[in-house]
Amino acid sequence: MYELNKTAFGSFLAQLRREKGMTQKELAACLYVSDKAVSKWERGLSVPDISLLVPLAEQLNVTVAELLHGCRVEEEQRFTREETEELIRKALTFSAEPPERRQARTQKFLPLYGVSVVLGLVETAAVWAVGLAGTEGAMMLLIINVIFGIVYGAYTLFWMPETLPRYYDENHVCNFAQGAFHMHIPGVYYNNRNWLHVLKAMRVWCVVSMLLTPLCTAAAVVFEQATGWQVWCAVLIGYIASLFGAIVIPAKKYQ
Template sequence: MDQINNEKVGSYISELRKAKKLTQKDLADKLYVSDKTVSKWERGVSMPSIPLLMPLANLFDITVTELLKGEHQNIESLTKPCDIHAYDHVIYHTLQQHRKHWIIAYFLCIIIFFFEIIMFTMADISLSDLKSSITTSVIILLLGGYFCFLTPKVLPSYYDSNKIHYVMHGIFRIHCTGLSFHNGNWPYICTTIKSWALLSADVFILIHGICIKLYGSTVTSNIQGVLLTFLFCSLILAIYYIGKKYE
């Protein structure tokens, strides 16, 4: 399959939407996304997320291959083996690239984490003083690892047709009162949590170590609760902000 042209796909989506006599808001409501998201698609700024490709194609009575090519295809071309499953290869390639980037980011984060520990021990800060921040950072890294490697990339279809405020997967549970999870916002929420986890794991131990060096372990232990509260409140606020933005 040829390289996907965002602008061509966007123009095609706009053309199909108008043919169906739908406003951007109407289309957004049917796909459980914001009208700003639809506007970005049509302007070629961004592409529909992978979980939305099939629902979007079905809504316009076209194939996903046609959607990704940004044009109608004749029957003969649609029955060609190279085209009939072309979108599968695009989706698979996109997922693999996305996963590869997060694997690199995750292990880079772990390397930085150990480098920080070594750096602080060389600066005469004992491991016992760093114990609480190391524990916190490890827990955050485990959360990041879970979202990088184990969480589902696509939610079951019933999330798109009902207002469900929680997601359960294995040992993982997330519940946000007032926020509905669906395939329109789930990929963005996962990205937010992964980004927060990888950044926070390294930043927290860095701030903790600097505070110990500047103010001593006693003062630092007294303000550690404030740092933790701020850290996890930032995650909750980020989830709600991104979730509501794409809800």
């Protein structure tokens, strides 16, 4: 009943892009999508995800309402209440994660997150207190682990969407961007077949790394006296490699 006019939307989008002097590839790069996705939008074959409406409108210097309406609106003109409600209903036909689902996920993971953070901080404080974080490299690794465990862990558990926009399934997209967070690994493509597996692996990595990194750092400092900086360096490399592995392995396996 409130189906968006894809043809009008696509034509208006193409017109705005040409007025800005941008190619489909340049516009796609600004939105972290493929140029094939932009091409499909302009041909009326598909529409962008709701999360892209605001950045798309900003790139083209129009309002979201104008974008959905398929034409520019003069400043002296205003949408009526009925027109505004119709545009909102059209926008709601785009995919979005229901707030109830996010709330249920928060309730599910909050105890796990809380316990992991407390144990990770206790382990880190203990390693620091007994003098096993005496080297600059060891202290830096502990700080990185605390930041990643608290901030990155909370993000993956509570705020990262469990379902990707449909354009990920229609194109080969190797970028994920949400706010200030950007994830891009060349050759690794995300879609709704592998995304949940990637997300689960990242969540496990966050919890396990917070608990194991202080212990591994302490062990590296102890053995460093006999084997030199190589042991601590191996811990750091393992930390970084395990993070990439948590993303790449499930993404490739279920791609």
